[in-house]
Amino acid sequence: MRHLVTATLGTLAATALLASMNSPAQAVAGRVAVFSTEVTPIEIYRNPNGCNKLPLEAHVLVNLTNGDVVVHADPFCLSPGLVVKEEHGSHVPPGSGAFSVKD
Numbered sequence: 001m002r003h004l005v006t007a008t009l010g011t012l013a014a015t016a017l018l019a020s021m022n023s024p025a026q027a028v029a030g031r032v033a034v035f036s037t038e039v040t041p042i043e044i045y046r047n048p049n050g051c052n053k054l055p056l057e058a059h060v061l062v063n064l065t066n067g068d069v070v071v072h073a074d075p076f077c078l079s080p081g082l083v084v085k086e087e088h089g090s091h092v093p094p095g096s097g098a099f100s101v102k103d
Contacts, residue, residue, distance in 0.1 A: 028101045030065030034058050034092070051077035053098045061099065062089040068102040 005062040031066040036057040036081045045052055048065070053075050063084045071090065072081040075097035083102075 008092045018047060028065045028067040030063075030067075030086075032069055032099065032101075033062040035060040035062075041054050048099075051075075051098050051100050054092065054096050054097070058092045058096060060089060061092050063087065065101060069099050070102060071096050073097055 007028060015084040027047065027049060029047055032048050032052070034045070035056060036043070036056040036059055040055075040057070043055060043058075048069075051072075054061075054071075061069065061071060061084060063086055066086055068076070068086060069084045071084060071092055073079045073093070073096060077086050077098050077100040079097075081099075082093075
């Protein structure tokens, strides 16, 4: 009986420990909208992840995700960039290469 109680308490302790650990990061949800010109449709990036190349003529980026968006000068998201907070927008410098999402 004593071994059963010890085993049960050990199992409960291990379960509590695992439940208290942080779960893996959730993917960023939402959309990023990019306006380029009056004659081209708005580009919508749904639930973006990784590095996303911007159109050459990109002019305004709107962050409608639940995370921060970083606008990079290069197309590979290697350079430091301008952070656009969630539910905010920004003019995109001419020739900006790409954006990535921080969760």
